[in-house]
Amino acid sequence: MTTTVPTEPATPARRGGAALEIERVTKQFGDFVAVDDLTLTVPSGAFFALLGPSGCGKTTTLRMVAGLEQPTAGTVSIGGRDVTGTRAHQRPVNTVFQSYALFPHLTVAENVGFGLRRTRTPDVARRVAEGLELVELGHLAQSRPAMLSGGQQQRVALARALVNRPALLLLDEPLGALDLKLRRQMQLELKRIQTEVGLTFVHVTHDQEEAMTMADTVAVMNKGRIEQMGAPAELYEHPRTTFVANFLGRSNLAAGTVVEQLDGGAVLGVDVAGTRVLVPAARAVRTEGEVLVGIRPEKIRLHIDGQEPAATDNVVGPGTVTDVSFTGVSTQYEVLVPGLGTFGVFAQNLTGGATVGLGTQVRLSWSPAFTFGLDGREDRAEGLADLDDEP
Template sequence: MTSTTGAIEVAATVDVETDTGAALQITGVTKAFGDFLAVDHLTLTVPSGSFFALLGPSGCGKTTTLRMVAGLEQPTTGTIAIGGRDVTGTRAHQRPVNTVFQSYALFPHLTVGENVAFGLRRTGKSEIARRVAEGLDLVELGHLAGRKPVQLSGGQQQRVALARALVNRPSVLLLDEPLGALDLKLRRQMQLELKRIQTEVGLTFIHVTHDQEEAMTMADTVAVMNHGRIEQMGTPAELYELPRTAFVANFLGQSNLVPGTVSERVTSTGLLAVDVVGRRLLVPEARSVRSSGDVLVGVRPEKLRMLVGDQEPSSGENVLGPGTVTDVSFTGVSTQYQVEVAGLGTFGVFAQNLLGGSTVAPGSRVRLAWSMDFTFALDGADAPDEGTVDLDDEP
């Protein structure tokens, strides 16, 4: 049974310390390591009580940003404020933050309860016992207080580390790739568990991750970082449904992007007509980053459907093709198709397995259709493959 007393007290403490409405304010922060610019004039406000994710590939600057917030690195320029107080020059132990790491960092010779109590040494014994009990109840591990870390699973150890960070009642809890050491199934369970705990305690969580699913599952707001800057920030749904750069479109999920040129502005309907290899595609102007010139027309794989034989598109659908199905992969929930369209390349199509498996065989000739309402358009200067995984760069 989860205790709510500690959660109420933690939330009340945060309200006092973050009366500006912002738990974290980063203003014009730059961090250089010699000639390498890790963070480039970053300005960011994280509202109090939110679950905020910094998402990006390795080397994008997200971990460096977290370390500067924690006080483990100092900015080259710029300021960092927590709860309305400038902490730029203060040391790590003087800041109202705690960090949960991927490595757990538990003391193997101490019990679970002693690990959680470690940061409360200056508190009275009865108060320590109460807060440790509340912290372990919050992560549903009160029954394991007497065990050593080696007797726990990876997920349990991570929850102990989380309880240890929470009992100090920080204004901001920093999560540095906290689920990276867990297997896939446990990682997904812990995503839901972390979100439950954050909602219950009302603290500000700032989560650094390269895992798109983690960020989208847990965070209220996601900031996608690339080369030390924020490419785009918004709710998971906003970023996924309406990316504004090719990097975001490709890094957050998968996208089909093809080059085209705006040929007409259909002002009476709010649509742009875009020429793509002689085909006229329609894009809502509100879903395009520009209304003239070269663009990249985009659509997510699950929005596409394949027209086979004499099947015709519905009213309001864009159509490309014909193309040839080159690969079929059954993934359980869906079947993923690869369709090669002459002059445009390969399109990914995700079809939900409503009928129990694939319905179109490799080698089939198909056309691709999708609602114009799901179409978006990016700047034509963007590289269509920006943000995709480059296998040659993988370690």
């Protein structure tokens, strides 16, 4: 049987509208600007993700919402109420951190009910039981945290936050300490719980898959600002900057010049190292001059000698296969195309493994409908991992 945590009488956040509004918020630490004139609105009941690399300002933003940091400028409102100057304990917010922060000497039930008892909330036992049932841990109510797995401990921490019935639940890299398989299971579990309770979740993460799996809306942050915000599929299929194209998955980007406009301007003809590539104008940030032509690796098909691409496809090559990596569901190829650089190609393993070997000469093709165009004045490497910057 499924149980949802009962809600309190409706507040502005629960009736609809905005659960969180950040208006022109800036946060400086000395001369360093961690968050730069940030404005965003999170609707009530949404699962919202702030996604970005370390140092982009996402955790600082979360801490300002929680009341753990004060903005240098701007306002933070929760449920229609300005909370900028209020302390953390005065805000209708709970936070779940990567470290579970459970009390080892207390039982699971005592951990979940700790905050309720401190505030002398009535009917603690019932609310604790409902919270544990929601995270499917009622059978472990009398266990100690040391007896639980990492995933179970994280669910206890989540139940402890939910029983306080916050208007806003903040998740700060909550799955970072879990192994890959458990992390993927918990992604689905968190989404299930959020859907059941109907609370507004704001989730901070650097993990692209995590954000795309769980969130309704993702805001990609870079250098204290939001580069692009929207539904996960929209950001992935229609990136508007090189940072988003490279950070959210992988993109193949090739420099080109718009040389013609076809179908009344609906399609751009772009010269890419002597090859004409078609780009839908609706998927292009810029429709004249220098552009970066982009295509996701899974949209590309490999063609060896004797295999002809469709007449309507974009085609580049020939190139040489320089790397082959079997990943289970797909095989990842690296193809060096003279004049264009290296293209990544992800081929689904429909026949049991790699079908093209190292050193093979291939051509690459894809449908123009999947092509996107970015501003050619941007750095093509923006958003790629810099191994020299890794700790």
